[in-house]
Amino acid sequence: MQRLPGKARSRQEVLRECEAEVAKMRGYIPRVLWDFLIPDLSRAFRWRVQLDCGCTTEVLTREDGTPPHEAQWKDxxxxxxxxxxxxxxxxxxxxxxxxxAEWGDRREVTFPADPIEPSDDTDPRVWSVLRRDEPHTSAFWEVTLACGHVEEAIAPSLDWVPASGPRRAAPERVQQMSAEFEDAWRANPELQTERDREHTRRMLADGWPAPEPERLCYSCPRVRMILAYERVGWLVPRQRQSRKATSTTPTPSRSALERRLRKAESEAERLRAELDRIDQGPLRPD
Structure with a gap:
């Protein structure tokens, strides 16, 4: 933690923005879920953080115990x-x-039939091959990439599981595809970017696996590392708790404590005698 250049925003301004956002959330989140999904602004703590891109921004955490560089921020x-x-x-x-690097949860999504006419940027001949004229369902798997970020991959079929491994094309077909791609790149050097071209070559060298073992990471371009942070304070000021006055009662003397002990022992003896009489029951005449 260190002092960062610049100044924090006005607390009142930040609070107004947060209150407006909370009011907006209450408009579309069911009341029964408010305690779970809507932040409690009275527990929000403000920080300023410096990122490796040179930017300094402000963030809020729940309470003040976890510094920003230890928290997990959502993408x-x-x-x-x-x-x-x-x-x-x-x-x-x-x-x-x-x-x-890792396969996670799975979900299914059902899509309607594709439109008959292709979009403006799609060749009609290509669309005639790709188009699905019936509704179809695809399985999407959540995947964690080597960079630690999460994306989704489409399975080649609904019954596919990661343990099955990728499905590959026949060697003859891969060889044919390689030649077709090389011809297409020569005819149109801008058909693919260098990044996509190298990816295509890797997939061809691997037998054109499905699903592909690589995914585009849309988080990497906008993710920055936290270099430093600074405490700003509570979003909603907390009332200072008055400290209880420290007791100044003097310690009793030894003689006083001995008198209290003898009195307590005498009372204990009397109570034991009462218990004995209760245990013996009422006296009966001869």
Missing amino acids: HRSPLPPGQMTCHHDDSPPPPYRVI
Whole structure:
């Protein structure tokens, strides 16, 4: 933690923005879920953080115990690794391909039939091959990439599982595809970017696996590392608790304590005698 250049925003301004956002959330979140999904602003603590891109921004955490570089900030899909935050820049590089390191949860999505006419940027001949004229369902798997970020991959079929491994094309077909791609690249050098061209070559060298072992990571271009942070304070000021006055009662003398002890022992003896009489029951005449 260190003192960062610049000044924090006005607390009142930040509080007004947060209150407006909370009011908006209450408009579309069911009341029964408010305690779970809507932040308690009275427990929000403000920080300023400096990122490796040179930007300094403000963030809020729940309570003040976890500093920003230890928290997990969310991206478009899931929490980022600790110490990372997003910060958009217009000159950020394009998403890179990353190797899939881990397969996670699965979900199914049903799509309607594709439209008959292709979009303006799609060749009609290509569309005639790709188009699905019936509704179809696809399986999407959540994947963690080697960079630690999370994306989704489409399975080649509904019954596919990661333990099955990728399905590959026949060697003859891969050889034919390689020649076709090389011809297409020579005819149109701008058909693919250098990034996508190298990816295609890797997939061809691997037998054209499905699903592909690489995915584009859309988090990497906008993720930054937290270099330093500064405490700002509570979003809602906390009332100072008055300290209880420290007791100044003097310690009793030894003689006083001995008198209290004898009195307590005498009372204990009397109570034991009462218990004995109760245990013996009422006296009966001879």
